[in-house]
Amino acid sequence: ATWLTLTLQDSASPVMEQLIFFHDHALMIMLMIITAVFYTMISIIQNKQTSRFILEGQMIETLWTIAPAIILVFIAIPSLRLLYLMDEIHNPVMTLKTVGHQWYWSYEYSDFTKLEFDSYMVQQEDQPINTFRLLDTDNRVVLPMNSPIRMIVTAADVLHSWTVPGLGVKTDATPGRLNQVSFSVNRPGLLYGQCSEICGANHSFMPIVIESVSTNQFINWVSKMSESSDDW
Numbered sequence: 001a002t003w004l005t006l007t008l009q010d011s012a013s014p015v016m017e018q019l020i021f022f023h024d025h026a027l028m029i030m031l032m033i034i035t036a037v038f039y040t041m042i043s044i045i046q047n048k049q050t051s052r053f054i055l056e057g058q059m060i061e062t063l064w065t066i067a068p069a070i071i072l073v074f075i076a077i078p079s080l081r082l083l084y085l086m087d088e089i090h091n092p093v094m095t096l097k098t099v100g101h102q103w104y105w106s107y108e109y110s111d112f113t114k115l116e117f118d119s120y121m122v123q124q125e126d127q128p129i130n131t132f133r134l135l136d137t138d139n140r141v142v143l144p145m146n147s148p149i150r151m152i153v154t155a156a157d158v159l160h161s162w163t164v165p166g167l168g169v170k171t172d173a174t175p176g177r178l179n180q181v182s183f184s185v186n187r188p189g190l191l192y193g194q195c196s197e198i199c200g201a202n203h204s205f206m207p208i209v210i211e212s213v214s215t216n217q218f219i220n221w222v223s224k225m226s227e228s229s230d231d232w
């Protein structure tokens, strides 16, 4: 997001793309309803609305009872389609586990040995130039693009929420419970997210940064990270 980005951010995953389509679809239906309501309101103001004979209107009352129900079906069906699409697991190639703490995220790449780290927000005095204030982390989550990824989310102390708008992912991190989502990133680059559950004094200061890279770069990063952890 940049200044004056008042709409949703560009999608970085197929699910987010579908979510944006659904948002636009719902907005068009809203626009039609708002137009009809405003037209009716203005016409009521501009007319005298007196009749000596009208006492009831069975036909119009039946219609304006049934019409909203039909409109709701047009929203509910694509909504349910998306809901089940987001729940689908497409043979994940790797699993990433994240644990919410007060106030930072920690990550575990359980498919590889000894690959785990904490991810803290970059402090203002250490902020490098051309990075986002309050949004960058000291250790970024590196992920291979175009690969189905299983995400496991939990918390160690209180409720948190692992949320990355570009991916269309928002999963509660609950102590004593493992939540699962799956996604794939369909372009390279940096994706930013933040905790989305009011979790205490520093809730605003536990951001998420995903670095989406090619599979080769990801494998290089994994081997470099596991090498350095051998020294411990």
Ligand code: CUA
Pocket (backbone or CB within 6 Å): 100, 101, 103, 159, 160, 161, 195, 196, 197, 198, 199, 200, 202, 203, 204, 206
């Ligand atoms: Cu963690 Cu809000």
